[in-house]
Amino acid sequence: MTDYDYEEIEKKWQDYWEKNRKYEVEDKAENPFYVLVMYPYPSGRIHMGHVRNYTIGDAIARFRRKQGYDVMHPMGWDAFGLPAENAAIERDADPGEWTYDNIEEMKEQLARLGFSYCWEREITTCTPEYYRWNQKIFLEMLQEDLAYRDTTAVNWCPECETVLANEQVQDDLCWRCDSVVEEKEQHGWFLKTTAYAEQLLEDMEQLGGWPERVLEMQRNWIGRSPGARIEFDLDEQEEKLTVFTTRADTLYGATFMALSPQHRLARELARGTGQEQSVERFLERWESGEEMSTKDGVFTGRYAVNPINVEEIPIYIADYVLIEYGTGAIMSVPAHDERDFEFARHNDISIKPVISPAGKKPPQPLEEAYTGEGELINSGSHSGLDSETARAKIANWLEERNLGAATVSYRLRDWGISRQRYWGTPIPIIYCEECGVVPVPDEQLPVELPEDVEFTHGENILESSGEFVETQCPDCGRSARRETDTMDTFVDSSWYYARYCSPKESSQPFDSELANNWVPVDQYIGGIEHACMHLLYARFFHKVMRDFGWLDSDEPFTRLLTQGMVLLDGEKMSKSKGNVVDPEEMQGEYGADTVRLFTLFAAPPEKDLDWDEEGVQGAHRFLKRLWNFLQENKEQLSARTIKAPVEPELSGEASKELFRKTHETIGRVTRDLEQSYQFNTAIAACMELYNSLQDNFTPEVGAWSYAVLLDLLYPIAPHFCNEVAELLGHEELPGERDWPEWSEEAATADEIEVVIQVNGKVRDRISVPAGCPKEMMEERALESSRIQKYLDGSKPKKIIVVPDKLVNVVV
RNA sequence: GCCGGGGUGGCGGAACCUGGCAGACGCUACGGACUUAAAAUCCGUUGGGGUGUAAUACCCCGUGCGGGUUCGAAUCCCGCCCCCGGCACCA
Structure with a gap:
């Protein structure tokens, strides 16, 4: 008798699979099934989270192969990113070499776990053969007005020394390093995810194979909110003040306006009103970061005109109005909004009820805001309408007079992709003093990362490369400068699933015909932490690429499995806690x-x-x-x-x-x-x-x-x-x-054990032939001596028979 | 505050969709066999309480809490509590 020598056995079959290229798959498969696991960052060591992720994927791939599918189960490397660059700064390593060494090591580790990957489809995102297509896609987006450059307040991670997208800030912390994120004014490139907000929501209908949790997270993140845009005239000014509201039905009740302290008119409005000093003092307090509440604000000295009833209402600057949502200004209806109510009470502003809850009169004076719906009162010709009808009518009324319109507001912001780091895809843009912002022409792609750079903290490393920065304008030929920011690495992973279908394609990002044969991915597997990052970006990219005519489908991943974390003693494994279990061991x-x-x-x-x-x-x-x-x-x-x-x-x-x-x-x-x-x-x-x-x-x-x-x-x-x-x-x-x-x-067994209950409690079990008729089951049940005991000579009230399952005797 | 998911033995979990023997399967623990001994392996017990016997057996309670529907509820409905996750001065 021989022992179970797993070491020898596993080595033997791994060699066999490799030598016989068992897991390659034809480009054009007849019966395609695409299993994809989220590719790893090549840190050099796999951890238990990887093992779990890839074990699930591999088991699915092998199961589907046995079911007769042609399974594509590729693997690759999310190879751009900070650790390589930090290794370069701290240990003088070459980021490329460091990365490729890690890849080699991890590949061996994966092989030892017996994963059945199509290795001939391997992709590595830090190679020019891959990232040139990031550049190509970016330029296409630029052409279609889906990419633009802007200067705004952005999220800055001091530890990673780069800007982050909104999705990458979680509870004010950097998703990667948990540092507190700072606000900073900076120029950068953005992709118009907001242009697809509606589709990203609508197409969730096609994602029945996704966990409800992830869809809900994305829904929250996108934050759709239907309402109206309304324009208010300002007294003695050309400018208008535009607000967004979800409650146009309360327009008659607007008794003041409120601007965010960051609103571009905040200072300007006060000019010449005698309120300059108060406003200035307030803004200084605000800018110093002083803790404030809903009550805090200041009168600007100006008035706006409510378009629907031509009433003049005061304009305030209020701490509780956010610059990043809507227009950064609101119409305030204290009778029907808690925050407006609090502010109005504190600042002695009048409160005018315009909605009465079903059949009731609002109390006088109002003790709290009534935020529900109801019947319009004090609302001129709109009085008597219900809230829902009123919203539509008032939006219409405004639109006819060019004073506003029904609109939808989203919480989602455009995706800021500029990163002030070296180890990423160079953004293919040239700045020319004559011609301005000039895209790098196709034939000059890829814009490759230079090697004559100095790896130091504190500045954008690409700036240190003379060879890279100094260039000629493609339009006029004069000397010009290259963009030195690189792209967010989430750009790489937004379309990699399509690249696997034709990984060596050299004239376009991927071969559409081949991709359409495999994509959408039948089963995608990865961590839930990507719910509002990678999974949202990839959906956006997919739709954009569909609109470019490159793909047929609306969505990249048909079914999604989000695996849980691997814990030790109920705690997340981490190096700092020293509770890491090594998969190799x-x-x-x-x-x-x-x-x-x-x-x-x-x-x-x-x-x-x-x-x-x-x-x-x-x-x-x-x-x-x-x-x-x-x-x-x-x-x-x-x-x-x-x-x-x-x-x-x-x-x-x-x-x-x-x-x-x-x-x-x-x-x-x-x-x-x-x-x-x-x-x-x-x-x-x-x-x-x-x-x-x-x-x-x-x-x-x-x-x-x-x-x-x-x-x-x-x-x-x-x-x-x-x-x-x-x-x-x-x-x-x-x-x-x-x-x-x-x-x-x-x-199914020939003989089935059925349960006999008395008043729903199991009292006996008997064996009957499968499919035994009800009458016979009932008869057999009543024959049981145990049941007889409970019957005690009397007749049962009722007998329930469930074929092949049970008899319930009610006494 | 809004939304989503969940609460079952000492532990991980099963049964929930589609009402019908709660605790599959595994782990732990305990007892036994083998062994000079230990490890390994094998066999048995393992939700709580009780009755009973050499033994087979039998009864009561039990799926977060309270109610309801039903012959019958872990499962369906209503109300509440707690935990986890997402969003949050979002106009």
């Missing part, structure tokens, strides 16, 4: 198949998984038991070809039960994997089958049943299953043969 100690098995068994994929070494040992024990079972029953299990037994030919209870259990298990595992990738329950079913195999082993069913078990476990523990099948002399290995078939009928 685990794989060395128990083998890749065990690590894979445990990872998939310990929790459903979308939940967090607490790493538990005793659980790992349990998984290892299961494989060893299967191995030993083979060793002990080798002769009876051996077979060249696997033939499913036919039920009528079976003799004996054990054979029949094992036959039934095997069919049942195939059904359960197939459903678990196909519908929701619930590997944990699928594995539990396999363990049950093994338990039954031990209890009910017979030569006539055993060999087949054991072979089926290998098929079912193959996606999870591929080395093990192949090895065992080979030892048994199977002509075709689990990795090559089809997913087993089953029938519902064969999975």
